[in-house]
Amino acid sequence: MLKAFTLRVLFCMALVAGLAMSIDTSQAKSLDDILKDGVIRIGINPNFPPNSSRNSSGDWEGFDIEIGNKIAEALKVKVEWVPTETKDRVPFLVADTIDLSLGALTRNSERAKLIEYTVPLHTEVLAALTTEKVAADKWQDLNNGDITLANIRSSWVIDWQKQNMSSAKQEIVDTIPDVVRLVAQGRADAIVENIDFFMSHTKSHPNVKWKVLKDPIFVGYCAIGVSKGNYGLRDVLNIVLFNLHSSNTVNDLWEKWYGAPMLVKVTPNPYF
16 A cells, blocks of 8 residues: 555665765754854755745745744744755755754654654645545545546656556646646546645635545654754754644644644654
8 A cells, every 4th residue: 555655765765875875974063052153054945835935025934934933932043044955954964054954854764864853843644635526435435437636747646546546547737736726626536645735725716615535544754853963952842842732833833824734633742
């Protein structure tokens, strides 16, 4: 069932393993250094709405931006935002270009050989989104020839569907709004994807009665990354995250930016 997901993880593992051989480890700024300088360098994806992107005024906005500001507020320091593409997150941490990385950094064992993870900040859920017009109770019900699945071009889930939902047809388009529009207009029946990233776009089709099918296919946990051995910073971030989760701040900000509650919430643990 998770064969394609496993291939995606293996690809990431190979990429990270290559980084381990090609990047010299620098001495990361410690928590004391950050507090002394009064600045924390936070890596964010420069074009990843609703997590992080520039608004019409040129200012950064999004879920990650608000979380980063909450962290800086707790540490009583200022934020230096560092645009960090997905492929650069681990290298930037290893090279001490950033102090921490946001941007849906999913935990895996190969990355953990090079960086430290905090407790989870949020989840990433592979699940099925459809409408009341489709008679399906679980994602397996969509695996039939009468169903057309919509997805965004180049998504790894397309190959997963070919392996695990081969009876269904596929309709591929270029953007997330286009994917949602296909289902809203009845040109496709469902979306099987990391559904959290699609939910806000359903608001553009208020007359459609959307439903997320029960039993997620896979739940990934995305954390904050810091440099290897930077335990002081990691531990204080864990405390900050416990407070943000316990106060429901993380879930409130998620719903604000994603337009729907987090599908699988993170349970705060004081003992991380």
